[in-house]
Amino acid sequence: MxxxxxxxxxxxxxxxxLSDKLEKLEDKNVxxxxxxxxxxxxxxxxxxxxxxxxxxxxxxxxEDWEFLQKIINGERxxxxxxxxxxxxxxxxxxxxxxxxxxxxxx
Numbered sequence: 001m002x003x004x005x006x007x008x009x010x011x012x013x014x015x016x017x018l019s020d021k022l023e024k025l026e027d028k029n030v031x032x033x034x035x036x037x038x039x040x041x042x043x044x045x046x047x048x049x050x051x052x053x054x055x056x057x058x059x060x061x062x063e064d065w066e067f068l069q070k071i072i073n074g075e076r077x078x079x080x081x082x083x084x085x086x087x088x089x090x091x092x093x094x095x096x097x098x099x100x101x102x103x104x105x106x
Contacts, residue, residue, distance in 0.1 A: 021099050031096050033061045038088060064088050 022030060038059050045053040064085035070076045 025098060030098055031093055033065060033092070035092065036060055036062050038092075040088075059088055061089060061092055 038061065040057045040059040041053045042055050042057070045051065045055060068082060068085055068089070071078050071082065
């Protein structure tokens with residue numbers, strides 16, 4: 001497969017599809033962040049598959065979500081690093097199988 005660029009349009013489509021799926025969930029509180037801490041791999045190591053990561057740090061889903069709430073509440077503007085925080089939350093939700101469970105119940 002040819003390495004293609006990622007377009008804003010396609011990112012928007014994926015976000016809209018995900019949002020539509022989440023809106024259809026009966027329980028609007030998708031998950032409780034009971035698994036708070038996670039391993040974080042520095043970019044230099046994350047995207048270098050030929051070397052085993054050595055410099056792991058810890059992240060906190062609760063802290064990430066609290067930080068993102070400031071954007072939602074209009075307390076600050078979104079910046080690039082917020083994508084890291086949002087991706088950690090989305091990854092957590094992905095392991096919860098919330099969309100799959102909804103589809104199986106339909």
